[in-house]
Amino acid sequence: MDKQHWLGLKPWQRYAATARAVAAENPSAEFCFETAAVFWGLQVVGVPSHIHLANASRGHAGARSSSTCAAVVGPSHATGLERVRGYGIYRHYYSTGTVALRGLRLTDLPRTAVDVLARGSFSKGVVLADHAISASRFPSLVTSKATLGMAAENLASHAKRERVNSILSFADKNSGSAGESLSRAQMHLLGFPAPELQCEFHDAMGFVARTDFFWRDQGIIGEFDGDAKYLQDEYLGGLSAREAVLAEKKREDRLRAMGFTVVRWDWATANDPAKLTAKLLAAGLAPEPNTAKRTIHQRAQG
Structure with a gap:
């Protein structure tokens, strides 16, 4: 080359x-x-x-x-x-x-997926598992938790099978992107309450937004911002990057006017537990009692 x-x-x-x-x-x-x-x-x-x-x-x-x-x-x-x-x-x-x-x-695809899940961290495993079971994000090759669970039975050790099954039990086909999956896994490990995914909001003018994360009891909305959202044409819907940012701000203003707190973060924050914790605490979200730093497996943190 x-x-x-x-x-x-x-x-x-x-x-x-x-x-x-x-x-x-x-x-x-x-x-x-x-x-x-x-x-x-x-x-x-x-x-x-x-x-x-x-x-x-x-x-x-x-x-x-x-x-x-x-x-x-x-x-x-x-x-x-x-x-x-x-x-x-x-x-x-x-x-x-x-x-x-x-x-x-x-x-093959199921064996490949469980092999990777058995070797990596919990949070990275959730990214892959969410993607594998999402018909909207992985339409041509989408698989199921049941299929992946069957493939996990062929793993050599009980510890690996448990590790994969813990990730599969947490995986959610409604996660909208890799960054959202990583964020949700980190929240879980850090002890924050589980959010609702892909909730729709409407005001007097009609549809406002479909949000990444929603904590209903606390009135908090969380949004993961990947660079592609503002830089890649397929995500811009015909808008320029400046227009996309302005439209996002207007949606956020409407959500705040409805009484919600909105918190946003990027890849660097999702990858850093300390930064993500600071973001969520500042928005008013607190870890649940006795669940700080939940551990699926000692090697699975990260």
Whole structure:
């Protein structure tokens, strides 16, 4: 690949290009875990550190560091890649069947999902599970909690099965985006009361908004603001970014006029428990008694 093109790619794009390069070099490669999830189109928080391959022998299993390289430039011996992350290969001693998808061999969708859920944090697992069971967000390949639960029965350990089932029991098909799913999982771990999702509000002029989160007893509305909401054409509905921001402000003003408190946050806040806690406390929402820092599993926090 041309180096300047590579340097111009976003991390997700570099990750996918690396996986495609592995497949080109080894057409029999079988992808699993987060790599298979990426190719299935499941929402994964963060960029994986490795390309994950299944069905390695014991002698060939294990992680290898990135082999991405480029020619040096001039006497500085710089390559241009010094600050650009490369992705290594992780071969797993893991015997499982795979299916074909767009020229690649992947673990099937339910097995891929539960494999990722069994390895990651509770909050990141909720992002993937919410997406997998949402017909509106994952229409072509939507699956069900029951199907994922059946796939979880094939996991090797009781602890992993419990871990996956705890995420599935919490997952909600009504979550509207990855950022909303992450926020809701963090709220749960922090002990805040569970919100209602996707509630509609009307005033004397008619429909006002469908909100991300609503705490009815406290009269508090929560809204997650992802960058795409104001930057990507498909979310703007023909409006400019400035017009979209103004329309959002008018909706919020109407909600406040109805007597509700409105609190908003972004990805950086959703990813930071301390920042999210401060936001919700400032809006008047308090953790429930004796539920602070709920723990699904010690490794599941985050």
